[in-house]
Amino acid sequence: MRRDVFQALADPTRRSILSLLARRALTLNAIAHNFAISRPAVSKHIKILSECGLVRVRQEGRERYCDAKPEKLDEVSDWVTAYKNMWNERLDSLEAYLNELQSAENANGDPAISDHGKKDEKKKRKKHKHKRKN
Numbered sequence: 001m002r003r004d005v006f007q008a009l010a011d012p013t014r015r016s017i018l019s020l021l022a023r024r025a026l027t028l029n030a031i032a033h034n035f036a037i038s039r040p041a042v043s044k045h046i047k048i049l050s051e052c053g054l055v056r057v058r059q060e061g062r063e064r065y066c067d068a069k070p071e072k073l074d075e076v077s078d079w080v081t082a083y084k085n086m087w088n089e090r091l092d093s094l095e096a097y098l099n100e101l102q103s104a105e106n107a108n109g110d111p112a113i114s115d116h117g118k119k120d121e122k123k124k125r126k127k128h129k130h131k132r133k134n
Contacts, residue, residue, distance in 0.1 A: 003052040005075050021068035
């Protein structure tokens with residue numbers, strides 16, 4: 001079964017394994033020593049990482065070494081960039097709209113949106129003066 005990168009990265013243990021392997025190649029036992037899970041559980045995580053192309057497992061004598069293949073993370077980076085661009089455009093549109101509202105309020109003689117705190121303080125002062133007169 002072919003898995004995708006997002007499925008592999010969804011699990012915090014697999015992300016931690018990738019972080020370890022990003023520094024250097026490790027045997028399955030060396031990886032397992034870093035986690036409070038069984039060796040078979042680590043093997044399952046490695047299998048998923050391998051199936052989606054984030055880890056390469058190679059045999060050297062009796063040991064199986066795992067290497068990270070970070071170039072596969074480009075798929076994630078491309079996806080994140082697309083959404084980042086979309087949200088930046090939406091937020092820029094929102095900012096432009098809010099600036100239009102603020103300009104319209106200023107043109108009508110109303111205080112700017114950011115001055116709402118000043119309006120509240122003026123009301124409090126008027127109430128306070130009114131109480132002193134009575």
